[in-house]
Amino acid sequence: MNKTHLSWGTTHALGLRAARLPRGLHPVAWWLWALALATAASRTSNPLLLVLIFAVLGFVVTARRTEAPWAKAFHYYLIMALIVIAIRVVFRSVFASGITPEDHILFRLPQLQTPDWYAGIQIGGPVSLEATLSAALDGLRLACLLCCIGAANSLANPKRALKALPGALYELGVAVTVALSVAPQLVESVQRVARARRLRAGRPRGLRAVRAIALPVLHDALDRSLRLAAAMDARGYGRTGTATRASRRLTGTLMLAGMAGLCVGVYGLLDPSVPRPVGLGGLAIGVLLSVAGLATGGRRVARSRYRPDRWQWPELVVAGSGLITAVVLAAGTGYDPAELNPGLYPLSWPTLPPLPTAAILVAATAAFAAPPPPQRQPPTLPAGAHP
Numbered sequence: 001m002n003k004t005h006l007s008w009g010t011t012h013a014l015g016l017r018a019a020r021l022p023r024g025l026h027p028v029a030w031w032l033w034a035l036a037l038a039t040a041a042s043r044t045s046n047p048l049l050l051v052l053i054f055a056v057l058g059f060v061v062t063a064r065r066t067e068a069p070w071a072k073a074f075h076y077y078l079i080m081a082l083i084v085i086a087i088r089v090v091f092r093s094v095f096a097s098g099i100t101p102e103d104h105i106l107f108r109l110p111q112l113q114t115p116d117w118y119a120g121i122q123i124g125g126p127v128s129l130e131a132t133l134s135a136a137l138d139g140l141r142l143a144c145l146l147c148c149i150g151a152a153n154s155l156a157n158p159k160r161a162l163k164a165l166p167g168a169l170y171e172l173g174v175a176v177t178v179a180l181s182v183a184p185q186l187v188e189s190v191q192r193v194a195r196a197r198r199l200r201a202g203r204p205r206g207l208r209a210v211r212a213i214a215l216p217v218l219h220d221a222l223d224r225s226l227r228l229a230a231a232m233d234a235r236g237y238g239r240t241g242t243a244t245r246a247s248r249r250l251t252g253t254l255m256l257a258g259m260a261g262l263c264v265g266v267y268g269l270l271d272p273s274v275p276r277p278v279g280l281g282g283l284a285i286g287v288l289l290s291v292a293g294l295a296t297g298g299r300r301v302a303r304s305r306y307r308p309d310r311w312q313w314p315e316l317v318v319a320g321s322g323l324i325t326a327v328v329l330a331a332g333t334g335y336d337p338a339e340l341n342p343g344l345y346p347l348s349w350p351t352l353p354p355l356p357t358a359a360i361l362v363a364a365t366a367a368f369a370a371p372p373p374p375q376r377q378p379p380t381l382p383a384g385a386h387p
Contacts (some may be wrong), residue, residue, distance in 0.1 A: 024066070025370045027156035029315035033366055034152035036322030040329040040360065041144040044340040045137045048352045049329075049360065050144050056364045057151045063367040065154050069188040076187055077150025081143030088139030093127045102345055103128035130344045178228070189220045247296065254293030261286025317369035321362050328359035 041053050058074075065071040093109065103126075111124035193216045261282050268279025329340065335353045342350040 024157060024160070024373075025064075025155075025318060026311060026315045027158070027161035029311075029319045030156040031152050031161070032319040033322035033363065034148045034155075036319075036326040037151075037363055038145050038148035039326040041141060041148065043329045044356070045141055046340055046342055046350050046352075047137060047140060048350055049340070049356055050137075050140050052357065052360050053144055054147060056360060057147050059364055060367045060370075061151050061154050064370045064373060066373040068157065069185060070158065071154045072191070073187045074147075074150050074154040077147050077153075080150075081147050084143045084146060085136060085139035088142070089132060089135045092131055092135030094123065096122050096125045096127055096131065099126050099128055100345075103130050104347075105129075106132065130347070133344055133347075185224060186217065186221065189217045193217055193220075251293050251296045254289050254296060258286050258288075258290030258293055261289055314369050314371060318366040321365045321369070325359045325363045329356050 037053055037057065041050060044050065061074045065074070096109075099105070105126045106129050108126045109124040111122070114123060190213060193213050196216075197212065263286070265279050265281070265283025265286050268274040268282055269276070271279075328334075332340070335355045339351055339353040340356065342348070
């Protein structure tokens with residue numbers, strides 16, 4: 001009898017272990033991966049490398065996004081990226097710069113005469129192929145940065161990211177989380193209103209449809225804001241706890257002094273005229289004061305953590321793959337740095353450097369290292385029922 005109970009208990013425990021929900025990747029790992037790719041994209045204007053970064057972002061998001069509302073917003077970031085490129089090209093064509101004899105003229109716009117005090121900016125005139133390509137490359141790099149942030153928003157759970165912040169940054173983290181979740185929630189509202197409109201006959205089209213969609217979306221956004229405010233008030237958000245006025249003043253002083261030290265240190269490192277020890281010393285003092293301020297401010301916020309997120313080997317691999325890409329493209333060693341930013345004079349097809357290409361492809365391993373998203377189970381029918 002004891003063996004039977006032991007066998008049943010062991011089987012029941014194994015069944016419960018198998019029935020657990022799959023573990024999601026730590027949101028900070030996704031943000032580190034996306035910010036590292038954004039750093040790599042900011043270091044190059046090679047269109048082949050930028051398109052490769054776009055491909056890696058799309059591949060990883062498609063393979064590891066969940067069914068959450070914020071995970072469906074990546075293609076909207078792609079649309080915004082195309083709009084950014086188009087705006088950059090249009091502005092460069094309208095506000096044309098000087099034309100050199102080597103430029104290839106595509107077309108000419110009507111030119112407006114500007115006053116003398118507005119010299120240096122030309123409105124209209126000839127538009128060259130080189131200027132258009134330069135604007136397109138600048139827009140492509142900015143669009144790539146935008147899509148990196150969009151990938152992080154699509155992959156990382158903003159509510160779980162809030163738990164990873166230190167106690168001193170809790171209120172700031174709540175504000176940032178709410179701000180980052182606005183766009184995915186608006187996308188979800190637009191999709192829900194669009195589905196409701198498709199079920200109705202005689203729905204308006206064109207510009208009249210904008211009003212029919214915008215008003216329900218605005219109403220839904222106000223309802224979300226009221227529910228969020230009520231939930232935060234019910235949970236005692238904004239309370240100071242047992243912190244005294246002296247401790248709050250000490251925390252503020254340490255944080256302000258730390259931020260000032262960081263500014264001085266960064267300026268000293270970027271300005272060649274400032275001695276390097278001054279920049280390093282200011283940066284070190286700023287970091288120490290900021291850490292002390294965070295530690296002091298974290299004492300007044302007591303939070304309980306239910307099932308805290310752990311850093312395991314998938315998080316290390318995902319974050320490490322992105323950091324490898326950023327370090328290789330920022331270091332500029334092992335290849336010709338000029339290949340990252342090819343010139344337009346003379347016009348030639350850009351080359352694809354092997355080492356940066358391999359580093360960008362390493363970032364795609366996040367699609368295999370991260371845990372797979374939970375699959376939506378089909379609804380089960382009761383016994384004897386027929387579909």
